[in-house]
Amino acid sequence: MSFDRLIENIRAKQNPTVAGLDPKLDFIPEYIKEEAFAAHGKTLEGAAAALLAFNKGLIDALCDIVPAVKPQAAYYEMYGWQGVRTLCETIAYAREKGMFVITDAKRNDIGTTMEAYAKAHIGTTDIDGVKADAFGTDALTVNGYLGTDGIKPLLEICNTQDKGIFVLVKTSNPSSGELQDRILDDSVTVYRTMGNMCESWGADTMGKYGYSSVGAVVGATYPEQLGELRSVLKHTFFLVPGYGAQGGGAKDVAPAFDENGLGAIINSSRGIMCAWKKEGCAPEEFAAAARREALRMRDEITGYIGTIK
C-alpha cells in the first residue's frame, strides 16, 4: 500500500536516489570474471556467477547510504535462465540488506496474463496450495499501452501488500516523443494522458505522504515535462532515469521533487557501476568507487533540493 516504505528509506538516508544494477560483463572487473569463468567456463552459468558477485559487492558498499536498487531485467535475461536466477538472488540479497528493490522489467499484458506477471514479480505464486515467491521484489515498472486491464491485476496486490508499480509515462530516450509527445484530439499529450491514468489508477492506494502505490517513469532528459507532470500529478511518485550517462544533471532532476524534497527517486546505473573505470582506480576498488560516486550524486542532488522532510 503506497510507496511509504520507499519514502521512509529515502528520508532515513537523506538520499533520493536509486542505484541501477544493469550488470553487463564489460562493466565487471576482470578478476571477478576470471574467478567465475574458472569455476564455470565462459558460459551463461559463468556469466551469471560474475554478475552475482559484482552485484553483491555493490550492494554491500551501498546499502547503508542508498535507499534502493533497480535491477534492469534485460541485462539478466541476456545471460539466459542462469542470468534470471542471478536476478532473483540479487533481489533477495538487496532486500536482506534493507534496500527497496525496483525490478525494471516494463512488463505489460492483458488481464489474465498480467495477473501472472503480477504474481511473478510483486505477488506470490500458488503451487497446489503452497505459496512461493517467484521473484519477490518490492516494485515493478510496467507499460500502460494496453490500458486498465493490464494494470488492474497489479493494483489488487498493491492494495493488500506493501508493493508498488511505476508506469512508463515519459521515457528518457531521444525517440520517446514519437508517440508520447503526440497530441490527442482533446489537446492533451499522450504522456500527460498516461500520467492522468496513473493518478486515477492510484486513487485507492494513498499513503501517508500523499503518494499512491502507482508511480510514473519520467526521464531526467526532459526537465520541462518533468516539472509539468510534477505540478499536475500530485499523488504520483516518480522514478527518474536519465541522470548521468544519459545526460541529465542535478538541475534537470530538481523539478521532479515536491516542496518537501519528496515525490521522486533518481536513478543512476552506469555512473555508479562503472565509477571504478571512470576514476581509473584499482579494479578491486570497484565497490568503494561506486560508493564514492553514490555519495557525490546524493550530495549534488540534495544540494538542489535541501533537507528531505
Added chain:
Amino acid sequence: MSFDRLIENIRAKQNPTVAGLDPKLDFIPEYIKEEAFAAHGKTLEGAAAALLAFNKGLIDALCDIVPAVKPQAAYYEMYGWQGVRTLCETIAYAREKGMFVITDAKRNDIGTTMEAYAKAHIGTTDIDGVKADAFGTDALTVNGYLGTDGIKPLLEICNTQDKGIFVLVKTSNPSSGELQDRILDDSVTVYRTMGNMCESWGADTMGKYGYSSVGAVVGATYPEQLGELRSVLKHTFFLVPGYGAQGGGAKDVAPAFDENGLGAIINSSRGIMCAWKKEGCAPEEFAAAARREALRMRDEITGYIGTIK
C-alpha cells in the same frame, strides 16, 4: 530477414494458426503434477518440471500439423527462474521439432537496454568472446510505446538473421481502446499510427511473400480494426490473439488475411491446452485432445479463407 520461414511452415501445413503455450498449473493433468511434485516437492522446481512435461506432450502432438507455438513469458516467470528455465527448454524442444517459436514477452526499453533484450531473445550473447544463445527464439512480441529507439536494436538482428518481431498495435483486451483508439491531432488513431510505424520499421526487411520482419499484434476481438489494418498495412504480418476463449471466431479473424490466405497467424492458447478438460476425456489424453482441437480450428479457419497459396 522477414517471416518467410514462418510463412513456409504455414503453407506446408496449410494451417495459419499458432498454439499458445501458457501453462498454468490448473491446466495440467494431475498425473503430470503428481510425478513432478513427487520428484521435486510442491516447489517452483516441481512446478517447472510439470510445465515442461505438459509442453513437451503438446509439442509432440502438434508439431506435424501446427506451424508455430507461442509461449507466453508471464506464465513461466510466475514459477521463478526455474519456470524461466522451462521456457528456454520449451523453445529449444519446439524448434528441434521444426516449429517456429514466437516468445510472447512484450518487451520494451530504450536503446542500450533494448539491445540486451534483443540479444537475449532473438540474438546471441557474447561471453568474453564465446557466443551463446540465451533464449534463442524465432520471433519476439514487443511494445512500441518508447518509439524507434526501442525497436532499432531488434531490426539490426532481424536484418542479418532469420528472425522477426511483432509490435503491439491493437490488443485484444476490453480496455485496449483507452489509449489505442484515441485520435491524434492529425485525425489518425494511436493504433493506426503504431501500425504505420511498423510499416516503416519493416521497410528494409522485405521477404519474398511481401511481408517484412516487423509484424503487428492485432486482436481477433476487434474484427473491424483488423480489416482496416490489413487493408493499409500491406507488408505487416499479423499475430492475432483473442480467438476462442476471448470470444473471437473464424469469421472474426478472416479479415486478417490477404487474398492468398497469408498475412496472419491466429493464436489459440486455452482452447488447445485445455481441450482435454472441455472434452471431458481421460487426462492421459490431453495431448490427443489438443491435437483434435488444433485440427478443428485449422479446418474452421481454412473453411473461411480457402487454400493458402
